[in-house]
Amino acid sequence: MRKLVAVVLALAALAQHRPAQHPFAPIGGVSPFPANCDGDQSPSVHFPNSAVEPNIAVDPANSNHLVGVWQQDRWNDGGSSGLMAAASVDGGRTWAASTAAFSVCTGGTYQRASDPWASLSPDGAAYQIALVVRPGNLTGVLVSRSADGGFTWDPPIDLAIHPAGGDDKESISADPNDAHYVYAAWDYAISNNQYVTSFSRTVDGGATWEPVRTVYAPGPNGYTTGNLILVLPNGDLVNVFAVQTETNGAVTFRVAVIRSQDHGATWSSPTFVASDQGIGVVNAKTQAPIRTGAGLPAAAVDPVSGAIYLVWEDGRFSGNQREGIALSKSLDGGVTWSVPVQVNQATNVQAFTPNVAVNRDGAVAVTYYDFRQDTGPPDTLLANCWRIVSHDGGATWSETPVAAAFDILTAPLTTRGPFLGDYQGLAAMGNRFMAFYVAANSGNFSNPTSVFADSEDRLRDTRTTPAIEVNRHPGHPRIREIKESKRPARK
Numbered sequence: 001m002r003k004l005v006a007v008v009l010a011l012a013a014l015a016q017h018r019p020a021q022h023p024f025a026p027i028g029g030v031s032p033f034p035a036n037c038d039g040d041q042s043p044s045v046h047f048p049n050s051a052v053e054p055n056i057a058v059d060p061a062n063s064n065h066l067v068g069v070w071q072q073d074r075w076n077d078g079g080s081s082g083l084m085a086a087a088s089v090d091g092g093r094t095w096a097a098s099t100a101a102f103s104v105c106t107g108g109t110y111q112r113a114s115d116p117w118a119s120l121s122p123d124g125a126a127y128q129i130a131l132v133v134r135p136g137n138l139t140g141v142l143v144s145r146s147a148d149g150g151f152t153w154d155p156p157i158d159l160a161i162h163p164a165g166g167d168d169k170e171s172i173s174a175d176p177n178d179a180h181y182v183y184a185a186w187d188y189a190i191s192n193n194q195y196v197t198s199f200s201r202t203v204d205g206g207a208t209w210e211p212v213r214t215v216y217a218p219g220p221n222g223y224t225t226g227n228l229i230l231v232l233p234n235g236d237l238v239n240v241f242a243v244q245t246e247t248n249g250a251v252t253f254r255v256a257v258i259r260s261q262d263h264g265a266t267w268s269s270p271t272f273v274a275s276d277q278g279i280g281v282v283n284a285k286t287q288a289p290i291r292t293g294a295g296l297p298a299a300a301v302d303p304v305s306g307a308i309y310l311v312w313e314d315g316r317f318s319g320n321q322r323e324g325i326a327l328s329k330s331l332d333g334g335v336t337w338s339v340p341v342q343v344n345q346a347t348n349v350q351a352f353t354p355n356v357a358v359n360r361d362g363a364v365a366v367t368y369y370d371f372r373q374d375t376g377p378p379d380t381l382l383a384n385c386w387r388i389v390s391h392d393g394g395a396t397w398s399e400t401p402v403a404a405a406f407d408i409l410t411a412p413l414t415t416r417g418p419f420l421g422d423y424q425g426l427a428a429m430g431n432r433f434m435a436f437y438v439a440a441n442s443g444n445f446s447n448p449t450s451v452f453a454d455s456e457d458r459l460r461d462t463r464t465t466p467a468i469e470v471n472r473h474p475g476h477p478r479i480r481e482i483k484e485s486k487r488p489a490r491k
Helices: 002-016 477-484
Strands: 026-028 046-059 062-075 080-088 096-098 112-120 126-133 139-146 157-162 167-174 182-191 194-202 213-216 223-231 237-247 250-260 271-275 298-301 308-314 324-330 351-358 364-370 382-390 398-407 425-429 432-440 449-454
Touching: 026 046, 026 062, 026 080, 046 080, 046 425, 046 432, 062 112, 062 126, 062 425, 062 432, 062 449, 080 126, 126 167, 126 182, 139 167, 139 182, 157 182, 157 194, 167 223, 182 213, 182 237, 194 237, 213 237, 223 298, 237 298, 237 308, 271 324, 308 351, 308 364, 324 351, 324 364, 351 425, 364 425, 364 432, 382 432, 398 432, 398 449
Parallel strands: 046 112, 046 449, 080 112, 112 167, 194 223, 298 351
Antiparallel strands: 026 449, 046 062, 062 080, 080 096, 112 126, 126 139, 139 157, 167 182, 182 194, 182 223, 194 213, 223 237, 237 250, 250 271, 298 308, 308 324, 351 364, 364 382, 382 398, 425 432, 432 449
């Protein structure tokens, strides 16, 4: 019966998500899932037809081969009914939808799935990782492999299942030069006051995965999150993450890296890139919170030179009045880092949820949202997605809009405000970039958000409002969460 359900759902997905013929046609939005397919009877609020938190991967051997993933039908208190995937072999002009059996709605056994991430090996195999959740405490990390590059998916492998919960924010990284190696990393609560970095890898192209082990522990009252493994051109690994540490009662929050020169068998002690002075994002007209990617760094590596670029939300550039986008880079494999600089172009408004990519020509792209085109009415909050590109290592930037303004208040609500995702997708395709992002369908609460893919710069309006936005309740988002709950969740 389960196989029949999975087949029916797969066919429904393909019917609902026909290949998009226009860069601004939605890749995901309208749900293929039957109502109440997850059997979740909790009192939580469900948002059917919401698509949030996308991620995209590019085949290192074929830049026209892409796989994107996202959450479909979000719950307000964590996770979604299921994860969707879409594959393209023509550079994003057309897409075919698919699902891996992570949750009940896609043929699995867990009620909710979250935090989708994808990666492609040089042999064309695709990997998808997910956080699975049962209401209550259970969490787990599952991986599914696709031998045909994202069109169909193998039954998932459990990397970790914890009945008491504690897993969060996983990512997966295939070695772009050696299809044998794929790496997974996430944070796990070993106690109520410590999250560590968990790690697993396959050395045989996904046939088996090594037992999970801790590769970094920040100590009591310490927390890691947002672990993301980069593979340098020489095969070395750099794991990027955010970390809170506490010494003699003093709390610090920083962006950090650990490094491996043996494919993840051993890891260095941490190198601290910079302090993370994120303060969170609010609706400046009401001071109501907006859930963004605060506290989660994004990173990319130049596939030729090995230069590493990190971006994150940070309030330092405005004296902690509003979030900006900070960038730091390393030219020596993550050993030393440049002083953070602000790269968002409209500095008088809040900017949030950045991502970064580097193409084969060394050009660096950063995407982010901001509110520069918002207007006065308090019942709307207009956001835009922007892309900036630098051809000189981040010294200068050119900017173009990725999407027209939309009302972010249409997005599904979480316990920390309207939600587009803790991250968005951005990938380098040869000498081009592909933004894989969420925009709200303004005012359409029955179909609140959709996923879009666009590799072109089509809009040219960079009008800036003279308004100056201020967050009147600043405080580091991750630290604030920890104060509210000893077991914070960003699911």
